[in-house]
Amino acid sequence: MLFPDLSAPEAKPKQHPKSAGYPIAFVADRSLALLLDFLIFSPIVSFILAGFVRQTRTFFLLDMQSHEGVLAGALVFLVGAIIVIFLQALSLFYWQATPGQIFAQMRVVNFPDFKKPLTFSQSLLRSTGWALQFLFAALPFTEVLSHPLRRCLHERASDTMVVTLKTIPDEGPMPLEAKFVSSWLRMSFLFLLLFGFVSVLKTYSELVAGQGKSSSYGLVGVCKELKDLDLYGSKRIDAALSLFLIDEITPDCLNKEAEASLWGDSINSQDLAYLARYLVSSGAEQDLYQEKICSAAGSTSCLLVQYLKAGNSAKTLELADKKLWVTQTLLAEERFEKKDYAASLDAIARIQKDTYLSRAFEKRFVRSVWALAGSKKDNSLRGRKPASTQESWIEEFKERYDLQ
Amino acid sequence: MILPNPANLKDLKKYPLTLTLVALNLVIFMMIFSGVRESLPSTKLLKDDGLELTGRLYYQFLKEASPTELAKKPSWILKMSSLNQEHMMVLGAYALRDSRFLTTAETTEFRGDEIKIATWKKQVVQFHEGYQNHLLFRFGLSSLDKSSLSWLTYQFSHSNWFHLLSNLAFLLVIGAAVEVLAGSGVLLTVYLIGGIAGGMGFLLSNLHGTVPMVGASASISALLAFYCVAELRGRVRYFYFLSPLAGHFGSIYLPTLLILPLFLLVDLASFWSTPEGLGGGVAYTAHLGGTVLGLSAGLIYRWASGRFFSMQNL
Structure with a gap:
């Protein structure tokens, strides 16, 4: 394809043949009118919708992922668009121009019969068509640069045309300019369609993958690890402490449980909650929690803190309330460290009686049985007879795991 | 982009x-505020954990409040879950x-993590001091400090360069x-009294607020309203x-x-459109107070200069 030499006088592009004789409005004036319309309409729309916007913001204030907020936001957008369309149609019907067009010396006239005034339905159709173009990233507006009479889609649909009141009108686009813009518009529209198609596919695949599920983030006492734990009050924080001590839950999770106990209505779990706070805090703050816990000397929490701080004071641990899972957990660990595996298994068995913690302590059970079997072998090598309790734990293990 | 010119x-x-007022605002800002950090004193209270703890204690504070007091609170507060x-x-x-909460926090008995509460009380006292x-608090106007001088000083104080320059651009025009x-004479009167009216508008909407207001925007709103009424048929x-x-x-x-x-x-x-009690950093009520004063002053000016009746013929 050969391109004409644009610098040659004979090749200078001429005015579009179809635009001659019409008082076409300048693109710059139309842009200015759009800016002025925005400045005039937006405060009016904001004022009308203020209460609605406030309610929407309140929904989001109470819940960042609020479905009510999303719905209210969509309604605000929709009602705002309807108000703009209505205001624009009204001003077109009464003044044959929007406020911005009045200041920029333009009028919207019937096409091709300029003398016939605009009907309200014609104005409404024009405004609706104008608003709908924003759904396509405002791309159809670029037709103002390519159409010989600078008539966009909404103007052609409503049989209207924007004319200038200035003495010298626009000449319309040059043929080459019009051709370039319309090609660019078609290409952009194809890209927009492609982008829309890819976005829909991506969103759909994300929804199928479960990314749209509502989460329980933000609720005190609900951490990922304990969301299925159907326990309340002191039992719950006791279970959380036990699980934390065997590394089944994170410090953050334990902290959340402690917060729920301390700030909730239940008061019988306060001691254990302070113990949990002691475990997740450090430095001076930890000392403060120790002081608080041991303000009631001889309490189980204080004994547990003293044990944890001293490290190996088994006697202290023996004094603590053995009904608590946390005490049993520490006892199991203490006995395992001292290679009293059978006694460790006794403590684990007491904890595993409760179905809530049974699965979590299974690893500890296997570890102790494994260690017990090893110690049995050592003892037999040394010529000692294994105790009957040791045998029973190994049998229990075999039975549990269906081993011969 | 469109700007008055x-x-x-x-x-x-x-x-x-x-020009003198513009220079005065500029000099005051450069001499007093330009080296000051805009943010509030650094404290753990303003971090997520601190805000959550403050919220919990405020929740208890509200539980003890009378139904009359609660009715004065924003409706969204009653929907909060602990x-x-x-x-x-x-x-x-x-x-x-909330100034009433902050001033009584140290002596109020709260229930919960006593260690955290004790630390929080110390932080609140430090924060308050x-x-x-x-x-900005000393020169600004707030419900906590309504000294007579602050009604004037707040009109010439600005929190940052952007705040100052945007206000001065409007003031100049x-x-x-x-x-x-x-x-x-009229300019000075409308500027100062407009500022006072703006201050009244702000305080009426923040009876127990602690956040101070600074800036010349209320005075500028008054000038703007005055000009629009006084020069009703003019074009800018x-x-x-x-x-x-x-x-x-x-x-x-x-026009x-x-x-x-x-x-x-x-x-x-x-x-x-802003949920009650959560300002977005702009004192809209102060602007409205200034605007009301400016409108009244504009009408008086028209009446005094014999142009009042010409307005009625519009």
């Missing part, structure tokens, strides 16, 4: 007081603006227009810029009458 702006001799961390953080942010020593139209020249191409920039004359409702509507809409 009155024709008389080039003749500096016609508006000496406007089991929701996000709610507690939002409530904490609101609590730090640091806040009161902050320059509107102040010049008012001074050329009505004289320096604006400069617009769409692109550097020929015909895409230039001047356009718009002054158009400006007032738009400014007023923006302030009203912004005020009404």
Whole structure:
């Protein structure tokens, strides 16, 4: 394809043949009118919708992922668009121009019969068509640069045309300019369609993958690890402490449980909650929690803190309330460290009686049985007879795991 | 982009007081506020954990409040759940603006993590002291400090360069227009009394707020409203810029009458669309107070200059 030499006088592009004789409005004036319309309409729309916007913001204030907020936001957008369309149609019907067009010396006239005034339905159709173009990233507006009479889609649909009141009108686009813009518009529209198609596919695949599920983030006492734990009050924080001590839950999770106990209505779990706070805090703050816990000397929490701080004071641990899972957990660990595996298994068995913690302590059970079997072998090598309790734990293990 | 660009702006001799006010605001900012950090004193209270804890304690504070007191609180507060961390953080942010809570916090008995509560009480006292020593608080106007001088000082104080320059740009344009139209005496009167009216508007909407207000925007709103009413039939020249191409920039004359409702509507809409008690950093009620004063002053000016009846013929 050969391109004409644009610098040659004979090749200078001429005015579009179809635009001659019409008082076409300048693109710059139309842009200015759009800016002025925005400045005039937006405060009016904001004022009308203020209460609605406030309610929407309140929904989001109470819940960042609020479905009510999303719905209210969509309604605000929709009602705002309807108000703009209505205001624009009204001003077109009464003044044959929007406020911005009045200041920029333009009028919207019937096409091709300029003398016939605009009907309200014609104005409404024009405004609706104008608003709908924003759904396509405002791309159809670029037709103002390519159409010989600078008539966009909404103007052609409503049989209207924007004319200038200035003495010298626009000449319309040059043929080459019009051709370039319309090609660019078609290409952009194809890209927009492609982008829309890819976005829909991506969103759909994300929804199928479960990314749209509502989460329980933000609720005190609900951490990922304990969301299925159907326990309340002191039992719950006791279970959380036990699980934390065997590394089944994170410090953050334990902290959340402690917060729920301390700030909730239940008061019988306060001691254990302070113990949990002691475990997740450090430095001076930890000392403060120790002081608080041991303000009631001889309490189980204080004994547990003293044990944890001293490290190996088994006697202290023996004094603590053995009904608590946390005490049993520490006892199991203490006995395992001292290679009293059978006694460790006794403590684990007491904890595993409760179905809530049974699965979590299974690893500890296997570890102790494994260690017990090893110690049995050592003892037999040394010529000692294994105790009957040791045998029973190994049998229990075999039975549990269906081993011969 | 579209900006006011009155024709008389080039003749500096016609508006000496406007230039003086602009210079005064600039000098005060540079001498007092330019080296000051805008943010509140650094404290753990303003971090997520601190806000959550403050929210929890404020929740208990509200539980003890009388039904009459509760009725005065924003409706969203009553929908807050103590089991929701996000709610507690939002409530904490609101609590730090409630002067009655902050002043009684140290002596109030709270239930919960006693260690945290004890630490929090110490932090609140420090925060309160640091806040009161902050320059913006000392020069600004708030429900906690309504000393007679702060009604004046807040009008010449600004929190940062952007705040200062945006206000001064408007002051220069509107102040010049008012001074050329009505004289320096009227300009000064409307500026100062408009500022006081703006302060009243702010305090009426923040009876127990702690956040101080600073800035000349209430005075500027008063000047703007005054000019629009006083020069009802006039047109103001604006400069617009769409692109550097020929015909895409230039001047356009718009009626002054158009400006007032738009400014007023923006302030009203912004005020009404914000959930109660959570300001977005702009004192819309102060703007409204200034605007009401400016409107009244404009009407008086028209009446005094014999143009009141010509307005009725519009």
